[in-house]
Amino acid sequence: MTPSRPGGAGPWRLQVVLLGLVTIGAYGVVLYGFGAFVGPIRDDTGWSNTAISAAFSISTLGGGLLALTTGCVLDRLGALPVLSITLVAGAALLLVSTSADRAWQFVATWGAGGAIVSAGLFYNVTMAVTARITVEADRARAFSWLTVIGGLASPIAFPLAGALLEQGDWRTAVRWMVLFMVACTLPALGFVRGDRDVLAAPAADDLAGFPDVRTALASSTVRRWLVASSAGLAGLVAIQVHHVAAIEATGVSIGLASTLAGVRGLLSLPGRAVAGSVASRLGVVNALRLTYLTMTLGTLALVAAGAIAWVWLFVVLTGLAFGSVAPLQGLYAAELYGQRAIGSLMGMQQVMLGLASAAGPLLLGLTIDLTDGYLVMLLLAVGLQVLALTSFRPPTTVTRSA
Numbered sequence: 001m002t003p004s005r006p007g008g009a010g011p012w013r014l015q016v017v018l019l020g021l022v023t024i025g026a027y028g029v030v031l032y033g034f035g036a037f038v039g040p041i042r043d044d045t046g047w048s049n050t051a052i053s054a055a056f057s058i059s060t061l062g063g064g065l066l067a068l069t070t071g072c073v074l075d076r077l078g079a080l081p082v083l084s085i086t087l088v089a090g091a092a093l094l095l096v097s098t099s100a101d102r103a104w105q106f107v108a109t110w111g112a113g114g115a116i117v118s119a120g121l122f123y124n125v126t127m128a129v130t131a132r133i134t135v136e137a138d139r140a141r142a143f144s145w146l147t148v149i150g151g152l153a154s155p156i157a158f159p160l161a162g163a164l165l166e167q168g169d170w171r172t173a174v175r176w177m178v179l180f181m182v183a184c185t186l187p188a189l190g191f192v193r194g195d196r197d198v199l200a201a202p203a204a205d206d207l208a209g210f211p212d213v214r215t216a217l218a219s220s221t222v223r224r225w226l227v228a229s230s231a232g233l234a235g236l237v238a239i240q241v242h243h244v245a246a247i248e249a250t251g252v253s254i255g256l257a258s259t260l261a262g263v264r265g266l267l268s269l270p271g272r273a274v275a276g277s278v279a280s281r282l283g284v285v286n287a288l289r290l291t292y293l294t295m296t297l298g299t300l301a302l303v304a305a306g307a308i309a310w311v312w313l314f315v316v317l318t319g320l321a322f323g324s325v326a327p328l329q330g331l332y333a334a335e336l337y338g339q340r341a342i343g344s345l346m347g348m349q350q351v352m353l354g355l356a357s358a359a360g361p362l363l364l365g366l367t368i369d370l371t372d373g374y375l376v377m378l379l380l381a382v383g384l385q386v387l388a389l390t391s392f393r394p395p396t397t398v399t400r401s402a
Contacts, residue, residue: 012133016142018188019126020149022083025184026121027150028157029094029177030059030114036161040170041106051103057358058107059114064354066119068213071128071347075340079129079192082343086120087185089113094178098171121185123150123326124350128343129192131334139334140284143327144276151272151323154265209338213348216337225336225392229329230352232292232388234360235381236322239299241361246374247314250305260311264319271323278324279331285394288328292389295321296382303378336395360384 038052074082093113100106119125126146134142160180164173210216217223239246243264247257279287298317301310337345367376 012130012138012142013145015133015188015192016130016145017149018192019130020146021184022121022188023123023126023146023150024153024156025181026117027153028160028184029174029181030063030117032154032157033161033174033177034114036158036165037170037174040165040173044170045103045106047103047106051107055097055107055110055114058111059118060358061354062111062115063118063122064351064357066115067122067124067350067354068344068347070120070125071343071345071350074125074128074343074347079125079132080189082120082125083185083192084189086116086125087182087189090117090120091178091182095175098174117181118354119347119350121181122350123147123330124346124353125343126150127330127334128346131330131342132339133193140276140279140327140331142276143330144273147272147275147323147327147330148269150326151269209340209342210345211340213341213344216341216345216348221393221395222336225332225395226349226352228388228392229333229349230356231384231391232295232325232329233353234356235299235364235384235388236295236325236360237357238360238364238377238384239318239381240322242365242368242374242377243302243314243318245368246302246378247305247311249374250302250311252308252311260315264315264322267316267319268323271320272327273323275324275327275331279328284328284331284335285392287324288332288392289389291321291324291328292385294318295325296385296389299378299382299385303375303382332392332395 034056038049041047041052042049070082070086073085090113093109093116097106097109097113100109123146127143130142130146131139157177161173161177164176167173210219210222244254244257244261247260248254252260275287278290281287282290294317298314298321301313301317305311305314333346333349334342364377364380367380368374370376
């Protein structure tokens with residue numbers, strides 16, 4: 001008789017909700033909160049935008065590189081060591097950054113703290129744990145829950161950071177935001193069992209999967225998936241960074257462009273919510289292809305923009321696609337990699353995605369300066385989505401242990 005997976009049909013719900021809160025706290029500070037702090041830090045210290053942005057770039061790249069380490073620890077020791085060590089080390093370094101007197105001190109401490117947090121509390125870990133605590137029948141719904149809750153990070157973090165900045169200086173505001181992250185993560189330390197119980201009593205599908213990173217990279221299906229997911233994310237993040245200015249370039253006011261961007265962000269929530277249902281109906285491969293196709297068509301709508309209707313089409317299509325891509329990529333990865341070493345393999349994937357997230361906005365953004373417009377950038381983003389759409393295969397290569 002196959003042992004039941006811990007969590008089964010019921011307890012996984014609480015654990016996934018708590019993992020969603022972890023996501024809100026981590027993304028809220030390291031990603032979204034940072035955006036609110038850049039101006040106040042510059043105005044208070046006189047440090048350059050370049051220096052302050054370097055802290056964010058280091059945290060992004062460092063988090064991607066460290067993700068492989070946190071994934072290995074997750075596979076060997078379980079969720080609790082990863083979450084707890086990450087929280088303590090990351091929070092400590094972020095708090096130290098608020099006492100920096102020189103730019104290099106801030107860059108070093110924030111960059112290191114942000115890298116640790118993003119490596120251990122971002123989706124590469126929370127999705128891997130979610131895959132571990134659910135059976136296949138529940139996994140699509142669980143991933144939707146996780147990403148819908150995690151999607152609240154932006155609408156919570158921006159106003160919270162703004163309110164804290166209005167009450168005091170940026171150093172105090174950052175400290176409170178770090179405490180917010182701690183408060184969001186602590187409940188998970190007590191209730192999220194992760195894969196400790198799974199390793200003690202493995203379910204049948206825990207015996208399926210690539211045993212290590214080297215074996216996985218020998219698979220052409222895995223390599224094609226890494227190309228697809230990296231290309232898709234590079235284009236998506238580039239659009240995310242530059243879309244407000246690109247909308248404004250169509251002739252609308254900055255106020256309307258910002259409002260449309262806000263609507264686009266809100267549409268990501270229903271995109272996340274329906275991802276599980278779409279995957280259940282169409283299969284995760286077809287659902288993911290539909291998402292990449294939707295992103296392609298939406299971006300083309302902005303290329304064609306002249307009438308406001310085309311801009312709205314961009315907002316609706318890419319907003320929904322932006323929301324659905326994270327849970328669907330997580331589901332595909334869980335199905336492709338199997339459960340034996342999913343932490344390490346999700347970490348490997350995060351290394352690639354971290355590089356893509358950093359490179360996409362930079363390289364595509366260069367074309368804006370070189371061409372004095374957004375057409376080339378948008379067309380390159382379309383090309384990356386087409387590459388993502390056409391390069392990955394159904395996950396049929398997972399091996400089984402003897």
